[in-house]
């Protein structure tokens with residue numbers, strides 16, 4: 229495959245490089261074809277927040293880490309997109325929070341499971357749950373392949389991090405009593421709305437931030453962490469994220485002339 233060189237001053241460099249990672253992940257069979265489309269949807273929402281991590285997302289990411297650190301049995305669910313974009317950070321977060329990784333695929337193929345397992349192992353993962361040789365149990369509320377969960381993973385988890393997740397599955401996880409954390413650029417998706425904590429940010433930025441927070445909060449007293457989780461209001465968080473998009477669009481719509489000039493001169497809008 230020919231690697232595309234993107235000049236350093238290209239205004240869409242990071243976005244294009246991230247897209248390349250997803251395409252490469254697809255070539256290695258980690259990412260499903262539908263995963264390419266899901267990524268495109270994410271990109272559109274990232275545009276709306278200005279392709280930067282904001283304070284609203286920072287706060288949600290901190291609460292998410294606090295919930296993972298205080299959980300009895302936290303688990304991180306991994307799909308192809310997560311694996312292609314942030315394998316090292318996901319493994320680091322797993323180690324720092326004691327949350328095992330569980331592979332969970334909407335479009336299951338043994339080839340995909342093997343590719344993801346290989347990538348996670350190369351990124352340093354020692355143990356990965358959810359593989360075909362492991363025992364499995366089913367979430368009664370779901371019909372698709374993803375009803376299968378690992379009894380030592382999501383099956384017995386109290387807190388699950390399910391980044392870039394489909395709404396049906398998030399709804400089912402809520403129905404069986406899990407505390408659900410997600411990373412989802414679309415604050416209106418069903419997953420974003422069903423979850424207990426939604427980090428409205430690009431996973432390529434916020435997974436490393438969560439790793440940082442896990443290091444920072446590791447020795448914070450448990451009752452302080454629990455208070456952070458208790459005081460968090462996800463409805464407000466989502467409303468604030470949507471308001472940020474609305475304000476930004478309002479400002480941009482008042483500012484088309486200067487915006488066009490910025491674009492023409494190659495500066496970031």
Ligand code: ATP
Nearest residue numbers: 266267270392394395412413414417418419430431
């Ligand atoms: P839902 O099923 O929750 O209603 P959906 O059907 O619109 O959502 P899915 O494809 O099921 O979308 O879920 C993938 C979600 O992941 C989308 O909301 C998409 O915006 C989001 N997403 C894609 N790429 C990223 C990324 N890099 N970082 C964060 N979120 C992302």
Ligand code: MG
Nearest residue numbers: 393394395396
């Ligand atoms: Mg969906």
